[in-house]
Amino acid sequence: MGWNSWDSYGPTVREEEVKANADFMAKNLAKYGWQYVIVDIEWYQPNAKAHGYIPRGAVTMDENGRFVPSPNRFPSASDGAGFKTLANYVHSKGLKFGFHIMRGIPREAVDKNLPIKGSSVRAADVADKVNVCQWPGMEDTYGVDMSKPGAQAYYDSIAELYASWGADYIKADDFSTPARVSEILALHEALKKTGRLIVLSLSPGPFTQLYADFLQMNAQMWRISGDFWDQWDALKRQFEIAHSWETYVGRSSWPDADMLPLGHIGIRAERGDDRPSTFTHDEQHTLMTLWSMFRSPLMFGGDLPTSDAFTISLITNPEVLQVNQHSSGGHQSYRQGDIVAWTADAPGARRRYIAVFNVSNTARDINLAWRDVGVQAQRVAVRDLWARKDMGVQPNVKVSLAPHACVLYRVVPQ
Incomplete structure (x- = not known):
């Protein structure tokens, strides 16, 4: 750096x-x-x-x-x-x-x-x-x-x-x-x-x-x-x-x-x-x-x-x-058209990082199962790292993204 x-x-x-x-x-x-x-x-x-x-x-x-x-x-x-x-x-x-x-x-x-x-x-x-x-x-x-x-x-x-x-x-x-x-x-x-x-x-x-x-x-x-x-x-x-x-x-x-x-x-x-x-x-x-x-x-x-x-x-x-x-093991875990996700391991037991990107030129509503991004759980505790706030337990990855925008989460399966 x-x-x-x-x-x-x-x-x-x-x-x-x-x-x-x-x-x-x-x-x-x-x-x-x-x-x-x-x-x-x-x-x-x-x-x-x-x-x-x-x-x-x-x-x-x-x-x-x-x-x-x-x-x-x-x-x-x-x-x-x-x-x-x-x-x-x-x-x-x-x-x-x-x-x-x-x-x-x-x-x-x-x-x-x-x-x-x-x-x-x-x-x-x-x-x-x-x-x-x-x-x-x-x-x-x-x-x-x-x-x-x-x-x-x-x-x-x-x-x-x-x-x-x-x-x-x-x-x-x-x-x-x-x-x-x-x-x-x-x-x-x-x-x-x-x-x-x-x-x-x-x-x-x-x-x-x-x-x-x-x-x-x-x-x-x-x-x-x-x-x-x-x-x-x-x-x-x-x-x-x-x-x-x-x-x-x-x-x-x-x-x-x-x-x-x-x-x-x-x-x-x-x-x-x-x-x-x-x-x-x-x-x-x-x-x-x-x-x-x-x-x-x-x-x-x-x-x-x-x-x-x-x-x-x-x-x-x-x-x-x-x-x-x-982090470790960062990789592209999902791509369908212009919706892209990356997943990586975070320090600490069972913690992961998940990033979801909208690389299209239009706003998109995204709804993914956690397994789609490599997290084998149905309910996951989520922290938004850019907002620096906890989002509680979430059943899926559901987010609306503006063109060229993204989210970055740290997640812990429950």
Whole structure:
């Protein structure tokens, strides 16, 4: 559970904005379990801009061809400090710090043929100029050819640097479509060698289930879809995607349904304009409920200090967050057309979580037997987790749902 700068600031976030979000998290969210503060893409570009990337834009590197934060955006990175001072600030708040990286080695390091720390080879010796990022305008790096001597040394060198800064989390991008197996292995191995516990999150997605066992052994999180934004059609698609990955949740690592584009987003984003999330309140409840039942990592994308009270209430409901953090066996238990239900086990004897969704564009009256959603009982005590109130003993699941709305219950068979 954490905050990532991408949905609000794209490639342009500045140190003072990271600190402001860390301050807000420490004061208002940490007690609910929120703990990670993540700087997203191109923190090494002094002139990064919103609404797209700068092809072969200026970058900041050290003498060994490793990206370092641009001091004009991160003043504490001056004099070779890198992210260490900012990480220390975040840690002082009782939080954890991380940042985004692109797959591969800086193109400028290859152009200058800089030496790779800890080896006798140079950047040009290990660069893979064929298998490069295909995103429009993203020309910061080449791939690394892991068949070349010194290739692992490059990944070892960046992992060593990140650990020295105090990184707790690395969001590693451009590692899918196709899956970059050799470079994932190299980065995973390099992070292990540091001796520091660093979460490895792989992007952008979608990975397929063909790689599920490999991903579980070599990462803590991996994306299961492309970038997810505040559009209902995208949210509706996530139901099928989550269902296809449900059996892989919680085996020491986590399929990632992507960030939460909620609150104040698009301030200087890579796409979209400055706006409050365009999801309706019902859609935001549906988003949080599906992510919680699926147990996706929760990474908030809005600017926390300027997000509205409703949004903050969504991400500080302790009973809903309990579903995300402590349920087990979450799965789609029912689907008839656009009526969907998910069921999960709750901590405590015989307790279950039940979520019912109306993903249609019209209001629906729903009447289901408890057995339809996997509860083998005729009478069930029900608590509404969004309303945070008990509903007494109910003989069935009977609810009227507006378009795109849901309910989330904790139930105990009687």
